[in-house]
Amino acid sequence: MSKLTTVYGLHAVQAVLKSAPQRVQALYTQQGRQDQRLQKILNLAKVNDLPVKPLARARLDALCDGENHQGVVAECTPGEIHDEGYLEALLTKLDRPPFLLILDGVTDPHNLGACLRSAEAAGVDAVIAPKDKSAGLSPVARKVACGAAEVVPFIPVTNLARTMKQLQMAGVWLVGAAGEAEQSLYQMALTGPIGLVMGAEGEGLRRLTREHCDHLISIPMAGSVSSLNVSVATGVCLFEAVRQRNSAS
Numbered sequence: 001m002s003k004l005t006t007v008y009g010l011h012a013v014q015a016v017l018k019s020a021p022q023r024v025q026a027l028y029t030q031q032g033r034q035d036q037r038l039q040k041i042l043n044l045a046k047v048n049d050l051p052v053k054p055l056a057r058a059r060l061d062a063l064c065d066g067e068n069h070q071g072v073v074a075e076c077t078p079g080e081i082h083d084e085g086y087l088e089a090l091l092t093k094l095d096r097p098p099f100l101l102i103l104d105g106v107t108d109p110h111n112l113g114a115c116l117r118s119a120e121a122a123g124v125d126a127v128i129a130p131k132d133k134s135a136g137l138s139p140v141a142r143k144v145a146c147g148a149a150e151v152v153p154f155i156p157v158t159n160l161a162r163t164m165k166q167l168q169m170a171g172v173w174l175v176g177a178a179g180e181a182e183q184s185l186y187q188m189a190l191t192g193p194i195g196l197v198m199g200a201e202g203e204g205l206r207r208l209t210r211e212h213c214d215h216l217i218s219i220p221m222a223g224s225v226s227s228l229n230v231s232v233a234t235g236v237c238l239f240e241a242v243r244q245r246n247s248a249s
Contacts, residue, residue, distance in 0.1 A: 003078070004025060004026075004075045004076060004077060005075070005076050005077070005078055005079075005139070005142075006063060006064065006073065006074075006075060006076075006139045007073070007074045007075075007076050007139065007142055007143075007150075008060075008063070008064045008067065008069035008070070008072065008073045008074070008139060008142075008143055009068070009069060009070050009072070009142075009143040009146070010037050010038070010041065010070045010071075010072060011146035011147040012142050012143050012145065012146060012147050012149070012150065013027075013041055013072045013073070013074045014040060014041055014044065014147060015146075015147025015148075015149075015150040015151060016074060016076055016147075016150050017041065017044040017045065017048065017050075017074075018044065019150050019151060020079065020150065021044070021048040021050065023076040023077045023078075023079060024048075024050055024074050024075075024076050025075050025076060025077060026053070026074065026075040027041075027045055027050055027051070027052050027053070027072075027073075027074050027075075028052070028053050028054070028055045028059075028060060028063070028072070028073045028074070028075075029041075029042070029052055029053075029054050029055070029071060029072050029073075030054070030055065030056075030057050030060055030069075030071035030072070031054040031055060031056055031057070032054075033071045037070075038071060038072060041072055055073075057071075060073050063075075064139065065139075067139065067140060067143060068143070069143075079150065080153075082126070082153045082154060082155040082156075083155065083156075083157075084155070084157055084158075084163060084166075086153065086155060087126060087128065087155050087157075087163070088166075088170075090125060090126055090153065091167075091170050091172075094125060097191075097192050097193040097194070098125055098170075098172055098193045098194070098195070099122075099123060099124050099125050099194055099241065099245070100124065100125055100126055100127075100128060100167070100172065100194065100195040100196070101115065101119045101124050101126075101127045101128070101195070101196050101198070101234065101238065102127075102128045102129070102160070102164070102174070102195050102196065102197040102198070103115060103127065103128070103129040103134065103198055103230075103234075104129075104130070104160065104197060104198065104199050104200060104205050104206055104209045105129075105130060105133055105134050105199070105200035105203070105206065106129065106134060106135055106198070106200055106201065106230055107133065107134060107135050107200065107201065108135060108201055109135045109136075109138045109140040109141040109144070110140065110141075110144050110231075111135070111201060111229065111230050111231045112129075112134075112135040112136075112137075112141045112144075112145075113140065113141040113142065113143065113144025113145040113146075113148075113149070114144055114145075114231035114234075114235075115127065115198070115230070115231050115234045116141070116144075116145040116148040116149050116152055116154065117144070117145045117146050117148045118231065118234055118235040118238055118239075119148065119152050119234075119238065120145075120147075120148035120151050120152045121148075122238040122239055122241070122242050123242065124152060124238065125153070126152065126153040126154075126155055127152055127153070127154050127155065128155045128157060128160075128163060128195075129154070129155070129156055129157070129160075130156070130157060130158075130159075130160040131156040131157065131158055134156070136156065137149055137154055160209060161208050161209065161212050164195070164197075164209070164212040164213075165212060167195055168212075168214070170193075171193050172193045172194065172195050173192060173193060173194055173195070173214050173215070174194075174195045174197055174212065174213045174214050174215075175188060175190065175194060175195070175196055175197065175213065175214065175215045175216075175217055176196075176197040176198075176199070176205050176209065176210060176213035176215070176216050176217070177196070177197065177198050177199065177204075177205075177216075177217055177218070177219065177233060177237055178199070178204060178205055178210065178216045178217070178218060179204065179218055179219075179227055180218065181216035181217050181218040182218070183215065183216065183217050183218070184217065184218060184219075184220050185217045185218065185219050185220070185236070185237055185240050186220070186240065187217075188215060188217045189244070190240065190241035190244045190245065191241075191244050191245050191248040194241060196234075196237050196238065196241065197209060197213055198230055198233060198234050198237070199230065200230070201229075201230050217237075219233060219236055219237070
């Protein structure tokens with residue numbers, strides 16, 4: 001059997017129970033905890049005939065390496081594996097212009113989780129990131145994503161520049177966020193087949209990634225702070241695209 005993945009947090013566990021309950025191999029809750037939010041998970045477990053084992057908080061803490069589990073932990077088989085082949089198939093079957101998010105070397109799992117959460121809320125079709133020197137779908141990222149990691153396809157790729165070139169050949173326009181770009185986010189048309197490209201914490205887009213973008217945009221900053229956290233900047237860019245796409249439909 002493949003190595004089990006630990007999923008914890010109310011939203012993340014609830015998302016697994018809703019989308020793929022067959023993945024859940026063990027479900028643990030905190031002894032003595034009784035509230036409405038946990039009851040939703042217990043109801044889903046009952047519907048799917050999954051036994052629930054109460055554990056002391058210290059035992060749950062140990063399962064999650066001390067992270068905030070909110071009183072619920074699930075041990076799951078790995079979800080669907082997404083790769084370059086999946087991305088190619090996705091682009092073929094979509095009946096609308098693709099809306100993609102590309103993360104260039106985001107290494108903090110908290111930032112990755114927050115980006116996934118924003119991507120799911122914005123209706124992004126897939127999130128793409130390089131396999132190396134980037135955060136993966138760790139338990140921390142899944143927890144911060146609040147269930148989005150179980151819904152939005154996350155596609156790690158071996159060569160990001162090559163994948164970007166393939167997306168361009170498939171008709172996707174790549175728009176990178178860069179603080180020094182002269183064109184504002186609000187001046188850029190984001191209504192067609194779009195891949196938003198966001199850079200790493202602090203360093204921004206790598207040179208090769210920047211060169212593979214069709215356009216570079218910046219977020220207008222009125223205050224004295226020079227830049228935004230990558231997950232905040234991602235949310236701003238995604239929802240400007242959502243605004244434009246909704247207005248155009």
